[in-house]
Amino acid sequence: MKLHISPVTSVVLRSLAEYFVVTATQAISTHGRFTVALSGGSSPKKLYELLASADFKDQLDWQKVYFFFGDERNVPHTSPDSNYLMAKTALFDPLHINPAQVFAVDTSLPPTEAAAHYTTAVNQHFGNEQARFDLILLGLGDNSHTASLFPYTTVLGAKTADVQAVYVEELKADRITLTAPLINQARAIAFLVFGEDKALAVRHILEDPENIENFPAQLVSPTDGELHWFLDAAAASRLTQQA
Numbered sequence: 001m002k003l004h005i006s007p008v009t010s011v012v013l014r015s016l017a018e019y020f021v022v023t024a025t026q027a028i029s030t031h032g033r034f035t036v037a038l039s040g041g042s043s044p045k046k047l048y049e050l051l052a053s054a055d056f057k058d059q060l061d062w063q064k065v066y067f068f069f070g071d072e073r074n075v076p077h078t079s080p081d082s083n084y085l086m087a088k089t090a091l092f093d094p095l096h097i098n099p100a101q102v103f104a105v106d107t108s109l110p111p112t113e114a115a116a117h118y119t120t121a122v123n124q125h126f127g128n129e130q131a132r133f134d135l136i137l138l139g140l141g142d143n144s145h146t147a148s149l150f151p152y153t154t155v156l157g158a159k160t161a162d163v164q165a166v167y168v169e170e171l172k173a174d175r176i177t178l179t180a181p182l183i184n185q186a187r188a189i190a191f192l193v194f195g196e197d198k199a200l201a202v203r204h205i206l207e208d209p210e211n212i213e214n215f216p217a218q219l220v221s222p223t224d225g226e227l228h229w230f231l232d233a234a235a236a237s238r239l240t241q242q243a
């Protein structure tokens with residue numbers, strides 16, 4: 001596990017954008033394509049905008065990049081809460097990504113069906129090989145959730161590497177999420193976390209004793225892939241060792 005702590009958010013974002021390009025370039029040269037699962041919420045929007053900016057957009061053969069989502073809200077793709085819409089606006093449209101390279105969760109279906117369909121889409125993408133994303137981007141909630149692995153939800157106990165629907169009581173809403181076993185098959189996982197309000201959650205995940213129900217992001221532990229945390233100083237401020 002590697003900590004990348006930068007004083008301010010803009011430096012964190014640039015550091016992760018550089019890592020994204022390096023990881024994608026290596027994947028494309030190794031196996032001809034780069035398959036990434038994007039995180040949702042507000043933190044990654046600026047990362048996606050940076051990747052689509054003149055600073056980065058010409059550094060990658062985007063035609064060889066395939067986009068999935070680590071989780072999705074049970075809302076239409078036109079909803080302002082849609083992770084797909086956020087990524088479309090910040091990344092896919094500015095880069096003119098071919099829609100055939102983007103695998104959105106079909107939220108027109110009931111959540112359980114949408115999750116099953118997404119599991120099929122993931123497995124079809126990887127064919128008869130194990131479903132191993134080249135990179136999974138993750139955020140962290142101030143309640144220590146990641147993707148849609150929320151405290152005290154049934155999906156925390158998932159043993160299968162697939163996509164599941166989960167009802168999140170605290171949100172009074174359904175979500176669709178990659179399970180921890182599927183996340184942990186990834187070749188690389190990168191958390192992007194910034195702000196003081198996340199500092200306690202970061203410490204819970206990185207330093208506190210195991211307590212999965214309360215701190216679900218502790219489930220993220222790649223089997224044999226890389227794990228990176230991209231943090232600003234504020235998000236890292238409660239860590240005792242700032243390696």
Ligand SMILES: O=C(O)[C@H](O)[C@@H](O)[C@H](O)[C@H](O)COP(=O)(O)O
Nearest residue numbers: 040041042043139140141146147
């Ligand atoms: O669908 C989502 O909301 C995300 O996948 C979720 O796991 C997010 O990463 C955290 O909630 C942090 O969200 P912020 O970046 O908005 O704080």
